[in-house]
Amino acid sequence: MRASLAGAILVLMLIAAFFAGRFAGSPEPPPAPLPPASAALETAEQRTIAVFKSARDSVVAITTSARTVDPFTRRTGEAPLGSGSGFLWDATGHVVTNDHVIQRASGATVQLADGRSLAARVVGRAPGHDLAVLRIEGRALPAPLPRPEIGEGALEVGQSVLAIGNPFGLDWTLTTGIVSALERDLPGEAGRTIRGLIQTDAAINPGNSGGPLLDARGRLVGVNTAIFSPSGASAGIGFAVPVSTVARVVPQLIETGRYTPPTLGLGFDARLNAAVNRQGLSGVVVFEVARGSEAARAGIEPARLGRGRLLPGDVIVGIGGTPVSTLEDLLAEIDRRRVGETVVVTLENDGDRREVELTLQAGR
Known part of the structure; x- marks a missing residue:
């Protein structure tokens, strides 16, 4: 009994000595070093840093203002409207941004990466693509003007x-x-x-x-x-x-100053096409073919009125191999292309399907 009691006391003394030394500042083994960073991660980080440094100076901050009129004095002024971003497009100071950034704005200021703030005016808007172009006014532009490379x-x-x-x-x-x-x-x-x-x-x-x-x-x-x-x-x-x-x-x-997509040189009626689609017909009814046009030479037949009802002609059901069900589908597919490009148009007429080639024309 005395031996076991003495052993227990010895164990307690050793534990007490350990903690006494620990809190008295006795040295501890250093922590294990962190594992070396991955070479691939370092390369990726370096690439990201390089891209940011290269592109940063081409990015601008845009603040807009709206014209105000004091109802009592009738004096006009400018009130802050909003802010956004943009980037330099060319050496003449054009700046690309979103249309909604400059919408309802009467004035805009472009801040360059070097800290300068310069007045800018709206050059053109394309609300359908939410794009707009400003141009920096004055001659205080950096040279050379930094611009991002266009991806391909x-x-x-x-x-x-x-x-x-x-x-x-x-x-x-x-x-x-x-x-x-x-x-x-x-x-x-x-x-x-x-x-x-x-x-x-x-x-x-x-x-x-x-x-x-x-x-x-x-x-x-x-x-x-x-x-x-x-x-x-x-x-x-x-x-x-x-x-x-x-x-x-x-x-x-x-x-x-504006964007007009190319056209097929054909006439459509949005209201009538929507009504036709609601009746279950998929595709776009052609309502007009200009005389002497490429479409007329290709034999495209427009819809016509007869005996008080609409007599359908050719219906466009595809363009460039992509099916189209509505006029909006067709216009979206045309909008992806450029003036002068030749496209294959798929037509249906009374159950017969055929394809013709048309050259996209400049819109008006």
Whole structure:
């Protein structure tokens, strides 16, 4: 009994001695070193940093204002309206942004990456694609003017992308992610549907609108335009206008101030086509074929009125191998193409199907 009691006391003394030494500052073994970083991760980080440094100076912050009139003095002034992002397009000071950034604005200021704030005016708008072009006024532009390289080739789901902009006014913010999906459609202003958008999980928030979406090499692949978010902040679902649309629309905005898609040289009636579709007919009824036109030479037959009812002629059911069910489908497919491009148009008439080739013309 005494031996076991002595043993227990000895164990307690050893434990007490251990803790006494521990709290008295006795040295402990150093922590194990962190494992070395992956060489691949370091390379990816270096690439991201290089892309940001290369593209940063081409991105601008945009603030807009609206003209106000004092109801008592009738004096006019300017009140802050909103903010967004954009990027430099060419050496003459054109800036690409979203149409909704400058909508209802009477004035705009562009802040460059070097801190300068310069007045800008609206050159052109394309609400159907949520794109707009400003031009910096004056001659105080940096030389050479930094611009992003235009990307080429088809995007792939899973491809890395980077977004630069001014979310919530936090200027020149970089976020990264991947291409989550392609060919997304979103409702736009005035009931328009914006088609063919890129979906990305790169964080996009209010203020990012109009900023560039870049690939891993720093090439422009889209213009950030919208988010899907019940809370109003990024939920990992952002959308961008693809660069193929930007490259088609922006030069026309710069040249003419508006964007007009090409046409087939045929006439359609939106109201009557919608009524026909509601009756169960899929496709687009042709209502007008100009005399002497390519379409007339191809034998396209328009619908006509006879005996108090509509006698259908040719119905367009496909273009370029893509089926079309409504006039909106047809116009969206035409809008993806350029003036002078030849397209194969699939027609149906009284159960017979045939194909003709037509050259897209400049719209009016």
